[in-house]
Amino acid sequence: MKQPDSNLPFISVIIPAYDEEKYLGAAIDSILQQDYPRNKFEIIVVDNKSTDATVKIARAHGAKVVNASKVPPFHVGAVRHEGALVASKRAGVLVFTDADIQAPPAWLRTLVSAYGDARVAGAQGPVLPSDGSFFHNLVSKMLFVPYLGVMALLKHPSGPGSNFSARRSAYFKVGGFNKNLVTCEDIDLAARLLKEGKFVFVTRAQVMVSMRRVKKWGTIKYFLFHVINSIRYALFGKASEEYEPIR
Numbered sequence: 001m002k003q004p005d006s007n008l009p010f011i012s013v014i015i016p017a018y019d020e021e022k023y024l025g026a027a028i029d030s031i032l033q034q035d036y037p038r039n040k041f042e043i044i045v046v047d048n049k050s051t052d053a054t055v056k057i058a059r060a061h062g063a064k065v066v067n068a069s070k071v072p073p074f075h076v077g078a079v080r081h082e083g084a085l086v087a088s089k090r091a092g093v094l095v096f097t098d099a100d101i102q103a104p105p106a107w108l109r110t111l112v113s114a115y116g117d118a119r120v121a122g123a124q125g126p127v128l129p130s131d132g133s134f135f136h137n138l139v140s141k142m143l144f145v146p147y148l149g150v151m152a153l154l155k156h157p158s159g160p161g162s163n164f165s166a167r168r169s170a171y172f173k174v175g176g177f178n179k180n181l182v183t184c185e186d187i188d189l190a191a192r193l194l195k196e197g198k199f200v201f202v203t204r205a206q207v208m209v210s211m212r213r214v215k216k217w218g219t220i221k222y223f224l225f226h227v228i229n230s231i232r233y234a235l236f237g238k239a240s241e242e243y244e245p246i247r
Contacts, residue, residue, distance in 0.1 A: 003113060009092035011041040011112060012168075014083030016068075016076050018048040019247050020099035021057055023210060027101050028061040036108040042091075045099075046083040054099075077177035077185025080161065084176055091168050096186075098162040100210035102130045111165055111205035121170035121197035122190055124152075124159040125205030132211045139219060145203070147227070152201035155194060158230040161186035163207045170196040184239035187230050213246045 013031055017024055024045070031043055045058035046066045058065050068082045080096050087094055093112055097103070107125075114123035126145045129136045151158040164186050174192040177185050193199050214222045225240075233239045 003109070003116065005037050005040070008037065008040050008109070009112060009115060010088065010090040011036070011093050011095050011108060012044060012083070012087035012091040013041055013095045013097060013108070014044045014046065014080055014087065015063075015097055015099050016046050016048060016079035016083070017050060017054050017058070017099040018079075018245060019050045019052045019054060021050075021053040022247075023100035024054055025057045025061060027097075027099050027103075028058070028063055030101070030103040031097075031108075032061070033105055034103065034108045035105045036112075041108065042088055044083045044086060046079045048079045075179060075182060075185075076161065077181050077189075078179035080185070081177040081179055084171060087168070093165055094168050094171055095165045096161050097164075097207065098209065100130075100212070101127075101162055102208040104206065104208075107205055107207055111163070111202055114165075114200050114202050115167060117198065119197045120167065120200055122157075122164075122166045122193035122199040123202050123205075124148075124157065124165065124186075124190070124199075125163045125202045125207065127160050127163050127209050128206055129211045129214075130208035132214070136211055136214060136219060139223065144223065149201050149203060151230075152199065155199075156187075156234045157190040157194075157199050157201065158187050158234070159190075159201065160226075162209055163205065164190075166193055167197075181239055182241045183229055183243050184233040187233055188239075191234075216246050 043063040045063045048068045148159045
């Protein structure tokens, strides 16, 4: 049953961005078209020293822009945290995504429905290709999404930060994103949120994301990198310190 609008929490949607003029406008447009009351969410773009029209595009689409001037380039967790720090005090839920996503109209409402359970400290959903081949789509749906669901059930949530959320109170209680991590910042935060309550995988709360990195690396390398990196971090606390920007 659809939750009444009056019961919906205020949301801060936080987007880190570095030279994202090609994708950002469409990403924000898809968020603005959500089946969620417009007066119950804000969009924050955290600009990480972009040299293109990223900031201009963000402002033209009505987003609040924050300059991450003190954040080392490409430490995406640190950039996401900058957005959390300026989120509206009204926000009960912080939603983190990326500048190259496309969000179906029901995304926010479906993801945030998890917080109807007061025990939930965090929730995330699947990421599917927005411009992938039939093979990319098949691999994502048959391998990647089931893998994320199983890892969440095993209490080792491993989903990406492009479709990630946290109850605001729990986020700040655990210290937010680890600003020193280059990768696995989302897995690290999810593990700490588990100490404050449940962390759930919402299968129907899907977003689509650009396949630019998959196309650059190749599907097998991309899949193996993320699976091995997430397992290594879960078991040994070590994550890759290399993740070059792809634009």
